[in-house]
Amino acid sequence: xxxxxxxxxxxxxxxxxxxxxxxxxxxxxxxxxxxxxxxxxxxxxxxxxxxxxxxxxxxxxxxxxxxxxxxxxxxxxxxxxxxxxxxxxxxxxxxxxxxxxxxxxxxxxxxxxxxxxxxxxxxxxxxxxxxxxxxxxxxxxxxxxxxxxxxxxxxxxxxx
Numbered sequence: 103x104x105x106x107x108x109x110x111x112x113x114x115x116x117x118x119x120x121x122x123x124x125x126x127x128x129x130x131x132x133x134x135x136x137x138x139x140x141x142x143x144x145x146x147x148x149x150x151x152x153x154x155x156x157x158x159x160x161x162x163x164x165x166x167x168x169x170x171x172x173x174x175x176x177x178x179x180x181x182x183x184x185x186x187x188x189x190x191x192x193x194x195x196x197x198x199x200x201x202x203x204x205x206x207x208x209x210x211x212x213x214x215x216x217x218x219x220x221x222x223x224x225x226x227x228x229x230x231x232x233x234x235x236x237x238x239x240x241x242x243x244x245x246x247x248x249x250x251x252x253x254x255x256x257x258x259x260x261x262x
Contacts, residue, residue, distance in 0.1 A: 124251050127175060127214075127258040129238055131156055131168060136214070136238060138251055146251065148244045150214075151229055153236040158262075160192065160236055162201055163209035168236050168260060169197065175214070175256045178249070185216025185242040186249050190258055214238045214258075216245030 122140040129136045131152060138146040153166030160169040169192040176191045193201065193208040201208035215237055217228060229241060240248065 122251075124253070124256055127252060127256055129168075129258065129260045131170070131260065131262055136240065136248075138248070146247065148240050148248070149229060151234055151239040152232045153234050154232050156232055160197070160209060160212070162204070162206035164235075165209070166234075166236050168234075168238060169193075169212060170260050170262055172257060172259050175252060175254060175258050177254055179213075182213070182215060184213075184218050184239070186245050187213040187215035187237075188249070188252065188254075189213055190238075190260075209236070212237055214240065214245070214248060216240060216242040 122143075122145050124138045124140055124145070126139040127136065128139060129150070134149050134152070136148045136150050137144045152168050155166040156168060158167055159171070160167040169190070171194075173194065174191040175188050178186070178188045180186055190212045192212045193210060197208050215234075217239070228239070233239060
């Protein structure tokens with residue numbers, strides 16, 4: 103009986119959170135936390151992994167950094183090489199201009215995504231290291247929840 107009550111509580115809690123419109127996603131690179139914000143309330147917090155060179159703003163293709171600043175979550179890919187992915191609108195015009203001034207490719211395809219397909223069961227270990235190429239990597243379970251709660255066009259703020 104207790105298990106049924108706990109399951110019902112968790113399901114209702116998840117349904118209530120899913121019904122709230124997420125108005126901002128905030129990522130803190132130094133804390134490795136991703137917050138889903140509805141209005142002035144944080145409704146969910148997740149931990150994530152970054153790329154192997156996480157400090158600083160993304161400068162160019164292959165630098166394994168995650169951009170910093172304000173972008174949009176502009177489209178999603180249910181069939182990506184990782185368990186689902188939501189695209190971050192990097193590079194913006196300023197990023198392209200800065201890369202052009204340095205004579206480099208700014209890169210792109212920066213996503214929030216789950217574990218590499220077939221490796222979800224390793225998330226307990228993979229989340230302890232920075233393993234992405236500059237994306238924000240979460241567990242598959244967390245990605246499923248983010249996927250359901252965040253709509254295309256939602257702003258994302260990525261802080262150092």
